[in-house]
Amino acid sequence: MTSAPLSSDEPVAFRGAFLDFVADPFHQPEDDCVRYLRDGLLVVVDGKIQAFGTYGSLQGAYGELPITDYRDRLIVPGFIDTHIHYPQTEMIAAYGEQLLTWLEQYTFPVESKFADKDYASKIAHIFLDELLRNGTTTALVLATVHPESVDAFLEASEQRGLRMIAGKVMMDRNAPESVRDTAESSYQQTKALIEKWHGRGRLSYAVTPRFAPTSTPQQLAYAGRLLQEFPGVYLHTHLSENENEVAWVQELFPDCAGYLDVYEQAGLVTNRSVFAHGVQLTEEEFNRLAEQGSTIAHCPTSNLFLGSGLFNLVKAKENNIPVGIATDVGGGTGFSLLQTLSEAYKVAQLRQNNLSSFQALFLATLGGAQALHLSDSLGNFGPGKDADFVVLNRQPTPLLKLRNSSDLPTNLQELADQTFALMMLGDDRAVAATYILGKLAHSTDSRL
Amino acid sequence: MTSAPLSSDEPVAFRGAFLDFVADPFHQPEDDCVRYLRDGLLVVVDGKIQAFGTYGSLQGAYGELPITDYRDRLIVPGFIDTHIHYPQTEMIAAYGEQLLTWLEQYTFPVESKFADKDYASKIAHIFLDELLRNGTTTALVLATVHPESVDAFLEASEQRGLRMIAGKVMMDRNAPESVRDTAESSYQQTKALIEKWHGRGRLSYAVTPRFAPTSTPQQLAYAGRLLQEFPGVYLHTHLSENENEVAWVQELFPDCAGYLDVYEQAGLVTNRSVFAHGVQLTEEEFNRLAEQGSTIAHCPTSNLFLGSGLFNLVKAKENNIPVGIATDVGGGTGFSLLQTLSEAYKVAQLRQNNLSSFQALFLATLGGAQALHLSDSLGNFGPGKDADFVVLNRQPTPLLKLRNSSDLPTNLQELADQTFALMMLGDDRAVAATYILGKLAHSTDSRL
Numbered sequence: 001m002t003s004a005p006l007s008s009d010e011p012v013a014f015r016g017a018f019l020d021f022v023a024d025p026f027h028q029p030e031d032d033c034v035r036y037l038r039d040g041l042l043v044v045v046d047g048k049i050q051a052f053g054t055y056g057s058l059q060g061a062y063g064e065l066p067i068t069d070y071r072d073r074l075i076v077p078g079f080i081d082t083h084i085h086y087p088q089t090e091m092i093a094a095y096g097e098q099l100l101t102w103l104e105q106y107t108f109p110v111e112s113k114f115a116d117k118d119y120a121s122k123i124a125h126i127f128l129d130e131l132l133r134n135g136t137t138t139a140l141v142l143a144t145v146h147p148e149s150v151d152a153f154l155e156a157s158e159q160r161g162l163r164m165i166a167g168k169v170m171m172d173r174n175a176p177e178s179v180r181d182t183a184e185s186s187y188q189q190t191k192a193l194i195e196k197w198h199g200r201g202r203l204s205y206a207v208t209p210r211f212a213p214t215s216t217p218q219q220l221a222y223a224g225r226l227l228q229e230f231p232g233v234y235l236h237t238h239l240s241e242n243e244n245e246v247a248w249v250q251e252l253f254p255d256c257a258g259y260l261d262v263y264e265q266a267g268l269v270t271n272r273s274v275f276a277h278g279v280q281l282t283e284e285e286f287n288r289l290a291e292q293g294s295t296i297a298h299c300p301t302s303n304l305f306l307g308s309g310l311f312n313l314v315k316a317k318e319n320n321i322p323v324g325i326a327t328d329v330g331g332g333t334g335f336s337l338l339q340t341l342s343e344a345y346k347v348a349q350l351r352q353n354n355l356s357s358f359q360a361l362f363l364a365t366l367g368g369a370q371a372l373h374l375s376d377s378l379g380n381f382g383p384g385k386d387a388d389f390v391v392l393n394r395q396p397t398p399l400l401k402l403r404n405s406s407d408l409p410t411n412l413q414e415l416a417d418q419t420f421a422l423m424m425l426g427d428d429r430a431v432a433a434t435y436i437l438g439k440l441a442h443s444t445d446s447r448l
Numbered sequence: 449m450t451s452a453p454l455s456s457d458e459p460v461a462f463r464g465a466f467l468d469f470v471a472d473p474f475h476q477p478e479d480d481c482v483r484y485l486r487d488g489l490l491v492v493v494d495g496k497i498q499a500f501g502t503y504g505s506l507q508g509a510y511g512e513l514p515i516t517d518y519r520d521r522l523i524v525p526g527f528i529d530t531h532i533h534y535p536q537t538e539m540i541a542a543y544g545e546q547l548l549t550w551l552e553q554y555t556f557p558v559e560s561k562f563a564d565k566d567y568a569s570k571i572a573h574i575f576l577d578e579l580l581r582n583g584t585t586t587a588l589v590l591a592t593v594h595p596e597s598v599d600a601f602l603e604a605s606e607q608r609g610l611r612m613i614a615g616k617v618m619m620d621r622n623a624p625e626s627v628r629d630t631a632e633s634s635y636q637q638t639k640a641l642i643e644k645w646h647g648r649g650r651l652s653y654a655v656t657p658r659f660a661p662t663s664t665p666q667q668l669a670y671a672g673r674l675l676q677e678f679p680g681v682y683l684h685t686h687l688s689e690n691e692n693e694v695a696w697v698q699e700l701f702p703d704c705a706g707y708l709d710v711y712e713q714a715g716l717v718t719n720r721s722v723f724a725h726g727v728q729l730t731e732e733e734f735n736r737l738a739e740q741g742s743t744i745a746h747c748p749t750s751n752l753f754l755g756s757g758l759f760n761l762v763k764a765k766e767n768n769i770p771v772g773i774a775t776d777v778g779g780g781t782g783f784s785l786l787q788t789l790s791e792a793y794k795v796a797q798l799r800q801n802n803l804s805s806f807q808a809l810f811l812a813t814l815g816g817a818q819a820l821h822l823s824d825s826l827g828n829f830g831p832g833k834d835a836d837f838v839v840l841n842r843q844p845t846p847l848l849k850l851r852n853s854s855d856l857p858t859n860l861q862e863l864a865d866q867t868f869a870l871m872m873l874g875d876d877r878a879v880a881a882t883y884i885l886g887k888l889a890h891s892t893d894s895r896l
Contacts, residue, residue: 090850093872095865096802126850133846305872307797333790333872335847342781349755354544397876398581399783402538402574417543424541424753424781427875428845 011045012438013062015055016070016391017408018042019415020077020380021366025358026317034358035380036415038408041067042075044387047161047437052381070391072408073432074419076361077380078137078388079337080368081327083236083276083297085142086127086153086166087114088330098307099242099331107330111169112178114144120152128156130335132442135390135431138368138378140236140274140297140326141166142208145179147189154197161201161436163378163386167208167236168193172219175210187222194230202386206234206274211241212249212262224267234372235268239275239296242308246280260285269294272373276326277302278316279309290319295371297324298363300343302331310347313355322371325363337364338426345424357420387438391445394418396429460886461510462490463503464518464839465856467863468525468828469814473806474765482806483828484863486856487519492835495609495885500829518839520856521880522867524809525828526585526836527785528816529774531684531724531745533590534575534601534614535562536778546755547690547779555778559617560626562592568600576604580890582783583838583879586816586826588684588722588745588774589614590656593627595637602645609649609884611826611834615656615684616641620667623658635670642678650834654682654722659689660697660710672715682820683716687723687744690756694728708733717742720821724774725750726764727757738767743819745772746811748791750779758795761803770819773811785812786874793872805868835886839893842866844877 018040025033041058043051043065051058087110094106114120120143131139143149143166150168157164170186171179181189190207198205207226209215215223227235240246240259249259256262260281263269271293278296281289289296298311316323326332327340334340341360348355369379377386395401400421409415422430434442466488473481489506491499491513499506535558542554562568568591579587591597591614598616605612618634619627629637638655646653655674657663663671675683688694688707697707704710708729711717719741726744729737737744746759764771774780775788782788789808796803817827825834843849848869857863870878882890 089847092847092851093869095805095868098797098800126846130847304794305797307794307800309798346752346755349546349753350757352546352755357543398574399537399540399578403540420543421541 011043011050011065013044013065013067014042014070014075015067016040016073016075018052018075018381019361019419021358021362022380024367025356025362030356030358031412033362034412034415036409036412038410039071042381042387042389044438047387049381049383049385049387052383072406074392074394074408076390076392077365077378078390078434079135079364080324080372080378081131081136081139081337082274082295082324082368082371083299083326084139084329086124087111087120087144087149089123089127089130092330093333094330099245100248102306102331108176108179111144112176114149115146115178117148117152120146120149121156124153124156128160128162132434133431134335134337134428135434136335136337137388137390137434137436138163138374139165140206140234140372142236143168145169145171145181147193150193150197154203157203158201160441161439163202163374163388165204165206165234165372167206167234170207170209170219170223171214172216174214183216183218183222186219187226190226191229194226194233198230198233204232204234206236208236209268211238211245212259213245213252217253217266220262220266220268227267227270227272233272235270235273237263237268237275239263239278240280240285241277241303242306243280258282258285260288264288274324274372276328277308277311279303279311286315286319286321290321293322295322295324297326298344299326299328299332300347301333301340302328303347304343305333306331310351312351313344313348314351314353322367323363324368324371334427336427338423338430341423357416357423360423361419387435389435390431391433391435392422392430393432394422396426400425400430459491459493459498459513461492461513461515462518462523463515464488464521464523466490466500466523466829467809467867469806469810470828472815473804473810478804478806479860481810482860482863484857484860486858489515490523490829490835490837492886495835497829497831497833497835500831520854522840522842522856524838524840525813525826526838526882527583527812528772528820528826529579529584529587529785530722530743530772530816530819531747531774532587532777534572535559535568535592535597537571537575537578540778541781542778547693548696550754550779556624556627559592560624562597563594563626565596565600568594568597569604572601572604576608576610578783580882581876581879582785583840583882584783584785585836585838585882585884586611586822587613588654588682588820590658590684591616593617593619593629595641598641598645602651605651606649608889609887611650611822611836613652613654613682613820615654615682618655618657618667618671619662620664622662631664631666631670634667635674638674639677642674642681646678646681652680652682654684656684657716659686659693660707661693661700665701665714668710668714668716675715675718681720683718683721685711685716685723687711687726688728688733689725689751690754691728706730706733708736712736722772722819724776725756725759727751727759734763734767734769738769741770743770743772745774746792747774747776747780748795749781749788750776751795752791753781754779758799760799761792761796762799762801770815771811772816772819782875784875786871786878789871805864805871808871809867835883837883838879839881839883840870840878841880842870844874848873848878
């Protein structure tokens with residue numbers, strides 16, 4: 001665990017191969033979306049991107065700066081995980097259940113420990129270490145029902161200068177008392193946390209009712225009220241993950257016309273709302289999400305591990321619904337968004353669809369930034385944005401040494417092939433270094 | 449690449465925690481199947497297990513032997529991969545296609561290189577290095593259509609003292625000329641290879657028509673004739689992987705009553721036959737396989753990567769069909785059987801079934817040995833068997849350090865939990881060392 005200052009003091013530059021996106025490869029030809037500089041230069045001043053272009057074009061203006069040489073590496077924007085539970089870090093890979101029994105047997109007992117702020121802080125730092133080791137620089141994070149768990153997480157994030165979004169879980173029924181609040185207390189606690197944290201440095205707040213079954217209509221109404229009172233905050237919850245869950249929601253809310261409608265009636269379906277999963281969405285619900293501009297966090301590893309089903313990514317993108325990729329740890333089985341993209345590919349294949357490596361990497365970078373309304377400051381190497389980025393080693397294992405040429409790709413086809421191999425065969429070992437605001441936050445690169 | 453002598457010269461012993469199976473946990477209570485010695489001793493003489501028991505019980509008789517101390521490790525029998533293509537090592541993770549186009553676009557061009565024996569030898573050694581790095585000590589392996597590719601692979605296996613089964617692909621239609629033989633030449637070449645390799649040291653031969661669509665009825669009949677002429681050899685092929693493939697087989701063999709029947713009419717469905725995949729099998733085909741005692745190689749990673757579908761493991765085991773686990777590299781996306789078991793768990797979950805960690809590890813050890821009729825010499829630590837084993841590190845990554853206690857499990861429930869985490873979160877890094885006939889063949893253990 002290390003703490004990084006908020007910004008670089010002296011201008012610095014990074015030389016290497018750079019890959020980022022300037023448009024959405026689900027909607028436009030990939031050639032128009034992918035920006036690949038085989039020998040590029042990224043200039044960072046005070047944690048922000050001052051200039052970005054080919055080394056040749058920028059050498060004159062910036063050649064005198066101290067340059068970190070990553071010429072055999074591939075540098076991409078920091079990965080964005082749009083749905084993850086930090087308190088579930090220690091219970092990852094819990095055996096044998098599907099969603100509802102998994103929550104009862106494993107999740108609630110572990111989450112009850114987070115009333116203890118010291119414990120929460122300890123796990124928060126382990127969690128952030130894991131994110132950085134895997135190249136994830138921003139995440140939309142659920143804490144637990146305890147306000148202390150939010151304080152612990154956002155303090156840890158602030159110490160490291162990370163751009164993070166988090167919220168206290170609101171949960172006032174169908175859960176043990178140790179992880180339950182009340183409609184009224186959840187409102188008061190969330191309000192106080194928003195006032196304390198939202199917009200402080202790089203941090204933002206998400207109003208976070210866990211999911212419809214563990215909130216009374218009163219609590220959901222309070223959540224809606226908070227969105228009205230604090231227009232900049234996010235709404236973050238789960239939606240239509242598992243068949244039994246959907247059926248249970250219908251029982252619990254007999255007057256609602258389906259799962260999404262429960263949230264809609266409470267005023268929770270907005271263009272700042274992020275819904276995790278959406279595996280069981282109906283045609284009409286896809287349309288409603290599109291109309292409201294809400295985001296879906298696609299969690300393929302979790303959907304496979306918990307047997308929830310196969311998300312229809314193609315339909316979501318065809319409907320212009322913003323989609324981010326997400327590990328959903330602890331339902332997901334790892335922190336690596338590269339490995340998560342590999343599972344997203346497999347889910348697409350089982351649906352007889354394709355997912356190209358550029359589409360996949362878009363989801364983990366600019367797509368995630370757009371889905372979270374952060375593309376002004378994150379998602380690619382556009383000047384003025386925050387210098388959060390990842391240095392990828394294309395040959396971190398013997399198998400990838402065989403599969404990927406040591407030569408940098410010379411065209412987009414080779415680049416697609418190498419990045420596909422990295423996504424299918426790579427893991428945390430492919431992340432040679434992670435930079436936050438231009439400062440080294442994680443490195444396995446022995447050359448540094 | 450290292451070459452190991454065929455056997456140990458001096459008696460040696462290994463002390464550590466040992467896990468193996470003495471019966472099938474799909475059919476009997478797990479308590480009756482799992483053998484766990486928290487402080488065990490394995491005594492190896494001339495590459496074979498001389499004695500196995502608790503350290504306390506064997507200390508008197510063997511305490512004077514040189515003992516390799518693995519007391520914080522978990523030692524399991526070597527993993528058995530029941531279906532893998534060594535020539536596809538370099539084309540692993542090829543993008544974007546399902547089975548039939550994937551074969552055409554990627555596989556056949558790569559396999560054509562294996563007419564060159566030097567090239568084949570080079571890849572064979574890389575492949576064997578990968579197997580050992582991942583704890584796989586025995587595999588049922590497809591070469592290419594070229595006899596040289598079999599020689600190269602079995603020579604490399606022999607040098608390292610490995611128990612391997614391999615065969616030349618027979619393929620006389622629906623493939624480019626560079627990877628095609630004829631019915632007659634495939635018979636002659638296979639016959640010569642059987643005579644050269646089958647039963648030589650630890651090596652066995654598998655008659656290997658690739659799959660029904662690339663063999664004429666004449667070639668399949670020749671394959672059946674070889675099984676008659678050489679009763680000890682295996683039959684190894686693909687079966688009912690993908691919906692389009694099944695439909696194509698029905699077109700190509702209009703007189704057959706389904707995919708399996710094509711093989712049955714040629715005399716290829718026996719108790720020494722191993723069929724990879726079986727994703728699309730009908731009820732009747734499951735019954736026929738059970739009657740004949742044939743084996744299915746379950747390839748979950750490949751079935752997800754190529755979008756083939758979800759194998760019904762429960763039905764196969766209910767029918768008493770022997771099942772092995774398999775990576776199916778290059779359709780599979782890695783050499784790790786631990787990671788493959790993780791994908792098997794996910795496939796089971798999507799089918800609303802469970803797969804316990806003991807059932808999973810059984811598939812990779814004793815289950816695989818039984819499926820390949822090798823349980824006389826492999827699969828567990830029974831005295832007299834070959835000393836091929838794997839030393840597992842239960843905490844190879846920061847996440848597994850958090851998830852798994854550093855204390856060895858004290859009961860089967862803790863053992864199940866730790867091994868489940870290892871299977872869901874582990875990879876080659878969990879393999880601290882691999883032993884072949886009691887000799888170190890791979891190690892990442894800095895203590896040695």
